[in-house]
Amino acid sequence: MPDMPRSSQPLPRAFFARPADRIARDLLGARLVVRDAAGGVTRHAIFETEAYLGAHDLACHGSKGMTKRNAVMFGPAGRWYVYLCYGMHWMLNVVTGAEGVPAAVLIRGAGAFVGPGRVTRGLGIDKAFDGQSAVRRAGLWLEAGEPISPRSISRTPRIGVGYAGEWAAKPLRFVFDPESLGPLGQR
C-alpha cells in the first residue's frame, strides 16, 4: 500500500486495488465523508465492515455472474456499489481489487449509525451513488483516520449470508471495538 495520504485527502484508488479482506480491515477507523446539499461536510468513523471477495465467494453478488444490479462490482476499484435490500434498505459498498473481479467491502457501521441500512438512511445514501467515484471529493468519499490497534479488531462470520455454504462461516466481518463492546462485537 502507498503511504497514507493526509487525512483531509480522499483515500486513493491504489488503496482499493487490493484484496477486499485487507481493505475491510484497514477501513476500520477510517472516515466516511459526506457532503450535503448545502456544501457542509460531515465525517463518520467506520467501525464495522464486511469483505466480499469475488466470483469464488458464494456470499458475493458477483458469484452469480454479472447482472445489471452488480455490474459496478466488476469495474475498477474505488467506486460505490449501492443496492436495495429487502425493498427498503440501501447497502453501501466500495468496489475493491482488480478490474473484472467482482469484489467489494460493505460498510455496516459508521459514526452514530449501527447497521448497514441505518448508515445509508442516516446519511441519505441511495441508488444515486451507485457507480459514483469514492476517491474524489464529490458527494461521498473516504479518508484515513487515526491508526487503531490490531487488538481492538474482532472478526466474525458475515451477517445474513447463511445460504453461502462454507463461505457463510468465513470470518470476513470486521468490527472495531473501541474498548469493551464484547469480544465479538455483536450488534
Add this chain to the structure above:
DNA sequence: GCAGTGATCATA
C-alpha cells in the same frame, strides 16, 4: 420471533 417491502432476477 417475524412481518414489511419492492427491485431484481430466473424462468417461461
Add this chain to the structure above:
DNA sequence: ATGATCACTGCC
C-alpha cells in the same frame, strides 16, 4: 408475466 429471493430493521 409470474414467483422467489433478499449482504435488513423494527416492533411483537
